[in-house]
Amino acid sequence: MLTEAHNIQISPRSTLILKGPASARVLQGAVYVYGHSLGQRERVVARPWKSLPLYSEDGAVVEVLLGENGAAEIVEGSTIPEEWSEITSRIGHRFRVMVIGRVDVGKTSLLTYLYNRLSPGGETIVVDLDVGQSELCPPTTMGLAKGSRPAPQLSDLKPEAIYPYGYTSPSYSIRNSLKTANELASSIKGAGRVLINTDGWIDHESARSYKAQIIRIFRPSHVVFIGVEEVGEMGEASDEVGCEVIRISEPGVVMSRDQEARRQIREMNYTRFLRGARLISTPRRWLKITPLLSETLPAEDYLKTVIREMEDAAVERTPLIDGLDMSDAGLGILSYVNVQDGRAQGLALFMGIDRKGLTRVYTPYEGPIQAIEIGALVLSSGFKEVFIYQPPLD
Numbered sequence: 001m002l003t004e005a006h007n008i009q010i011s012p013r014s015t016l017i018l019k020g021p022a023s024a025r026v027l028q029g030a031v032y033v034y035g036h037s038l039g040q041r042e043r044v045v046a047r048p049w050k051s052l053p054l055y056s057e058d059g060a061v062v063e064v065l066l067g068e069n070g071a072a073e074i075v076e077g078s079t080i081p082e083e084w085s086e087i088t089s090r091i092g093h094r095f096r097v098m099v100i101g102r103v104d105v106g107k108t109s110l111l112t113y114l115y116n117r118l119s120p121g122g123e124t125i126v127v128d129l130d131v132g133q134s135e136l137c138p139p140t141t142m143g144l145a146k147g148s149r150p151a152p153q154l155s156d157l158k159p160e161a162i163y164p165y166g167y168t169s170p171s172y173s174i175r176n177s178l179k180t181a182n183e184l185a186s187s188i189k190g191a192g193r194v195l196i197n198t199d200g201w202i203d204h205e206s207a208r209s210y211k212a213q214i215i216r217i218f219r220p221s222h223v224v225f226i227g228v229e230e231v232g233e234m235g236e237a238s239d240e241v242g243c244e245v246i247r248i249s250e251p252g253v254v255m256s257r258d259q260e261a262r263r264q265i266r267e268m269n270y271t272r273f274l275r276g277a278r279l280i281s282t283p284r285r286w287l288k289i290t291p292l293l294s295e296t297l298p299a300e301d302y303l304k305t306v307i308r309e310m311e312d313a314a315v316e317r318t319p320l321i322d323g324l325d326m327s328d329a330g331l332g333i334l335s336y337v338n339v340q341d342g343r344a345q346g347l348a349l350f351m352g353i354d355r356k357g358l359t360r361v362y363t364p365y366e367g368p369i370q371a372i373e374i375g376a377l378v379l380s381s382g383f384k385e386v387f388i389y390q391p392p393l394d
Helices: 082-089 107-121 174-187 205-218 233-241 259-274 299-312
Strands: 006-010 014-019 022-029 043-046 051-056 060-066 071-076 095-101 124-128 141-147 159-164 193-197 222-226 244-248 278-283 288-291 331-337 346-353 358-363 371-380 385-388
Touching (some): 014 022, 022 051, 051 060, 060 071, 082 107, 082 244, 095 205, 107 124, 141 174, 174 205, 259 346, 299 331
Parallel strands (some): 095 193
Antiparallel strands (some): 014 071, 022 043
């Protein structure tokens, strides 16, 4: 819950760093967030474990609301590095810019700044390949959004397409992750104004090889490496596709997040995309059910194995599971609705099959459901991570 409002004066050529959970709105003066000009009385929200830089050239007054553990700090100057502005001057009207770096080095912040500087020049596609900490789409998926108006955060953009992968790290199944990336890339073939965010998995030879394959798939015009000293195969792939390599330093102001914070961010994103879910019962014979990462395994066998492993791990509430029906336990496997050409129409918790042969699907999706692809994460009906299954890979 946010506390009472406080008015804060931002001195000329200074930045108010808003650390979530917190919100702010402009009362006087001009304020910019990653190059986006905040309108008078427009409220911007910093979610937990996120920060937003509110910069004013001539000074401003903002109203700030702070939640528990939220904070607001004034620093002199702009927190946007000059290198970021220089990147925009090296990009023409048509571009494909990919950003690569470790976790917590400012990849999303840079992409947001580039989007705000470039989107007024024409519709711009933002691609998010971070299956663990995506700004655009649910965890375990890749996605894209289109926009032509600046925004304070990329999460303000509405995802146009979601491509399920099924896990929160590409390292679990590089082959399936590349397959998902290929399907997404095929959908924007020929598009000329594209910004591409990547995950932070990079400190391993297999990680750098994976990123090299991503470069080959998307064929960017520019690759921006943030704080990466040894590019190895990624550099070779950049040369192969003929893209310009830009190396920049890590920015000075970035919030670092531990594994617990990352888990809670994922749970907030599950809630974002599953909010308003209701339990739907459908005869099993009417529904095609396929394990996403183990397509040759019958759905019932997959479900039995997940439940057995949860029981072995003494997961709370598993004693309430009735056969293959997890609905009374309030548990479900994160799943994807009506996937066609790699693209899901919605998100769901697959809660199993009851003793009457009815499938139990907990979803906000309102259209007819013909097929479900089952992932590997078990969530509660409150969208908390309960168990991560490691399925056998085909």
